[in-house]
Amino acid sequence: MTTSPQPLTPRPRFKIFRWRAVGPLLVLFVILAVLWWLFADTIARRETQRVGTVIMGAKVEIQDLHINLRAGDVTIRGLTIASPHEPFKNLLQADELVAEIDVVPLTEKKLIIDRIAANGLRFGTARTTDGRVAAKSDGKGGGASIAERVMAETREWASQFQVPVLQLATGKLSIDSLDPRRLSTLPAAAALAARADSTQKALQAAYQGLNLGPTIDSATATLEKLKTARATDLNTLNQGRLAIEQIKRATDRVTALERGAKAGLAGLQSGLAGLDSARLRDYAFAKSLLKLPSLDAPAIGSALFGPVAVKPFERVLYYTQLARRYMPPGLLPRATTGPQRVRRAGEDVRFPKEQALPGFLLRSAELSFLLRPNSDQPQRYAGKLSGLTSDPALYGRPMLASASGPQLSAGAMLNHLRGVPVDTAGATVGGIPLPAFDIPGLPLRLTPGDGTTQLGLKLDGDTIHAMFALRTTNAKWSGDSGIRNTTIGDVIWRTVSGISNVELEARISGELHKPQLAVRSNLDQAIASRLRAIVGEEVAAAERQVRERVDALVKEKVDPVRAQVNTIQTQAQAQIAQQRARLDELQKQLEQRMRELTRLPFQR
């Protein structure tokens, strides 16, 4: 019997591709492309603002950005970069920037700009909102940007130059902030008191441990016996000899005690001397609260103009260090903070390659800018910049920048081609109104007016040589109403108010972590001599006041300790001397009587 074959049901053929989805997918991609085309300018503008803000550490705002990929250019209008250092100032504004870009490197995520033409640049214009970003951060957070970290570092660097300021014109020479807990004498006195207590107890215990009573009593009894004894009374003579030995041994113990007591007392005396040293330190500390500078001319220059002179150095160092971070030498992989997103940003690692294009390169830029933009006759200047790149080793040439005009000469070179970067910059600007500044510690304000400023910097590795100079013949001084109410304020006011010719020069040199600052001005000598004449007495009085205040705070702790130490010393010395005298006397009498008894008859 044969069975008829079962009809085979054809197994459905498995399809790998879902061809009907190609259409919707293409439509989706077309929609995305159209959306990109529609919003590319907006996206690029926002991304440029975001990246620019992160790089500069201050808000970057763009009114309009247009990308023309076919022509390979990008036009930016209404660019504003806020100052990273001043809250309501812009670093620069530009009416228009036109950048010619290479399109092909964009596929490698590389931005190569052949040329930028910048028109209508203006510097230091006012703004209504605080545009700082890096300056508001402490730069120590885990996610701190490069700009924030550099800002924190340069601030810390600048803070080391803070010099004591003169608090004279207000007449406030106060040490109200003197906190007794910060005086070193008080804990030293407490420690010495504890040591004195323990020394006293130790001495007392050692004194009682001498146990001289039985020895003295026994020797006294033996002496009485010897007084009535005969020369043939050998037993009594032996007792006498024994008593003398015992007294000698007791004397040795007293001598040992005296030696120990001297050492202990010497320690206490040295503790007292330590209290005196601590008090001198406390005088110095309290004097530092007065913020009294030296009255020498160079110190006056530092005290009056130091903080003002350090500011330009701090700013130029900020930009230089920023450039070093973004334009590092060498070709090793470099990690930077990744893009902001809802997910963790992570780090972007760049892998520069020899003979390849850098990640960013601005080959050349032509700048046209205005100085004194708000005046009736704004001055037009021109500048050039070339070789601004993220990978100087790939580009092979240093970044150069220059600007020139009727009263302007500026140049900079950032050479990051080798392992040790060398940055140099110099600028001389004349004929523009210089910003007014307050004299630290004094209710005085100097408005330099139109003048000339010079700035020079050479940063070779970590060695800095920098110079800042300000010269004006139109200086105006202003002081608040209280400045003339005190003699000293009046003196300073009379010294400087008539001086319209101000020359200030500051120099910094040395290793970056330990630089030397020297500030001099034509006012130093004049102010120093006047201050020395008038303020010398005031300073001396203030120092006296400081000492009295410190003395008052430490007296109640130090005097009892001093008295305690003296008492212990006197007491110990008296006790030892008394015991020694009794022993010596007994020994003397015993020896005398023994000599009398043991003398031969013909010797008597």
Added chain:
Amino acid sequence: MFGLIKLIQSLVGALHSEGTPGQLAAGIALGSILGLTPLVNIHNAVVFAALVLLNVSFAGGMLGWALFVPIGFILDPLFDWLGHALLLAPSLRGLWTSLYNTPIVPLTNFNNTVVLGSLAFALLLFLPLFFATRWAVTRYRATIGERVRQSKFYRAVMASKVYNVYRMFQP
């Protein structure tokens, strides 16, 4: 809340779809790449295109995406560490340098520690997840699948409007 309901609908719908366990598992494994890695990257466009073009469960892909997004957030520190280790490994420097200087490749953001770490993790997870999911779906359908299909809960899900949208992409 809507997201949660949608997730439940996707889960139930996908488990009871006509697709094979393999199709569903492949969809979930592809979706896990979308969820584990930062979304806006070119590799995810490729994954999305694969999800649409390949005959795998699209709903499974959406489900995998939704399930693995929170896991991606939680594991971001691990991804960062992994990506850091890979990108800065001296033995791989030549590879990364070549890729970084090759057109289009840098647009994938492979040089970001989180992107590379999460992608490497997702690719390593792909096959184990595929096989585990396929086994789990097969077991589910063989055991409690029919009882769930008869439940009021399932009928409520099937009646939902969202489910109708989902059906448009079922395999």
